[in-house]
Amino acid sequence: MEKANLWYGDFHALKNIDMEIPENKITAFIGPSGCGKSTFLKCFNRMNDLVEGCRIEGRFYLGDVDIYGKTDVNELRRNVGMVFQKPNPFPMSVYDNIAYGPRTFGVHKRALLDEIVERSLRQAAMWDELKDRLTKSALGLSGGQQQRLCIARALAAQPKILLMDEPTSALDPISTGKIEDLCYELKNEVTIVIVTHNMQQATRISDKTGFFLLGELVEYGDTVEMFSDPKKEKTKNYITGRFG
Amino acid sequence: MSNRLAFEEELAELKVELVRMCRITEEMIDDSINALLKKDKGLAESVPPRDRKVDEFELDIERKCMRILLRRQPVADDFREVSTALKVITDIERIGDQASDIAEIVLSFGEEPYIKELVHLKKMGELSVKMVRSSVDSFIRGDEKLADEIISADDEMDALFVTVKDELIELIKKEASNADQAIAFMMIAKYLERIGDHAVNVCEWTKYFETGVHVKY
Known part of the structure; x- marks a missing residue:
């Protein structure tokens, strides 16, 4: 990301953000509510395109590709999966939840779909748990299982990047651990960017952390370094609980 | 690999490094005492440079412990294990310093014969190596009984120290020219006695690791 700026109408929500997110690492975004971290995350798969009055400037690259250039948004979202705060399985079977994305992309052969479902559930460490419940409604699963199913669903498209917007804030500690x-x-296998409170x-879990405040990226660096020796006073005050 | 398994590997790695650090200090004590007994200056010279390696281990283990405290936020026995490792390395590092100090004293001796046979210093040297090894082993194995044995063995060390001190006082009283060597032997005895105290400290931390209570002996 280079000089990323975003406005919701007149409100300047993201201010001049430069950031390089490393491949195959976990990058965490932290900061108080309303600081812009989720807004920034949603820029990566152009979710903000759906928000009326939203204007974005700057460059967002996925590899060498400028994702706000001449990009097929569907293809982009296939490469950049997303998991939200509240588990949101579709009101259909476990199998159909996972197969939904691939079907949208034109995969209809049963054998291939079977393979994708199994691979995705295995990747999400849920295959043993769900292999005998594939035809059951996903809505019957526990909250933690539903969230992992949503991760499996995102993985079915074999994304390069997985965005997670507070994926555990609605879950108990055991499910969070999972x-x-x-x-x-x-x-x-996947580059993960996670917004967490x-x-x-x-x-x-993260390798790198970015601290956001009032739409600015205050500090970004190695997680252990940031939490043991933050370079900015504002970061120190936030992570030590002096404000926020 | 799950987060938990990765954490357990980090804890195991800490212990492996702690044992390696400890083995170096044991060899340093052993070699400095052998250098004393055999008047082997070459062996004595080889001891102080090894202290640098011990210092490196201390820094590395300390860094790893702090990283674990920050990233893993350990609780219960995990927390006690990391805290113990963090405390124990300070004692082991001091043991390395003291072994080095003994070697330096050996290097300061001239060619003249010793004023006495070093029977008790030899015993103190052997006992200190045993105490250091067993103290760290007690932590690694979580063996509280072994820790208690080493804490008790310190009484023997203290008794040996008093014996050496009394003998040396007598030698100085008898002949003032014995004083130079007597003071040097006295310092070596004091360093060995301190090494015993550090081993006891390690055992106290083993007991904390096992019981959650830190008691000084």
């Missing part, structure tokens, strides 16, 4: 384990394992979570 999602964190999953992130840890997935980073070998939980600073302990950022220190536990």
Whole structure:
């Protein structure tokens, strides 16, 4: 990202953000509510395009491709998957939830879909748990299972990047642990960017952390370094709980 | 690999490094005492440079512990294990310093014969090596009984120190020219006695690791 700026109408929500997100690492965005971290995350798969009055300037590259240039948005979203705060499985079977994306992209052969469903559930460490419940409604799963299913659904498109917007804030500690384990394992295959309000979570799982405040990226660097020796006073005050 | 497994590997790595650090200090004590007994200056000279390696281990283990505290936010026995490792390395580092100090004293001796046979200093040297090794082993194995044995063995060390001190006082009283060597031996005895105290400290931390209570002996 180079000189990324975003406005919602007159409101300047992101201000001159330069950031390079490393491949196959976990990058966490932290900061108080309304600081722009989720807005910034949504720029990566052009989710903000859907927001009326939203204007974006700057360059957003995925590899060498400028994603706000002549890019097929569907193709972009295939490469950049997303998981939200609240688990949002579709009201259909486990199998159909996972197969939904591939079907949209034109995959209809049953054998291939079977393969994708199994691969995605295995990647999300859920295959053993769900292989006998593939035809059951996804809405019958627990909150934690639903969220991992949503991760599996995102993985079905074999994305290069997985965006996670507070994926564990609605979950209990055990389910949170499972999602964190999953992130840890997935980073070998996928670049993960996670927005979290939980600073302990950022220190536990991320390699790099960006601290946002009032639409600015205050500090960005190695997670251990940032949490042990923050360079900016504002970062120190936030992570030590002096404000926020 | 899950987060937990990765964490356990980090803890295991800490212990491996701690054992390696400890083994170097044991060899340093052993070699400095052998250099003393055999008047082997070459062996004595080889001891102080090894202290640098011990210091490097201390820094590295300390860095790893701090990283774990920050990233893993350990609780319960994990927390006690990392805290113990962090405390223990300070004692082991001091043991390395003291072994080095003994070697320096050996290097300061001239060619003249010793004023006495070094029977008790030899025993103190052997006991200190045993205490250091067992103290770290007690932590690695979580062996509270072994830690208690080493804490008790320190009484033997203290008794040996008093014996050496009394003998040396007598030698100085008898002949003032014995004083130079007597003071040097006295310092070596004091360093060995301190090494025993550091081993006891390590054992106290082992007991903390096992019980959650830190008691000074």
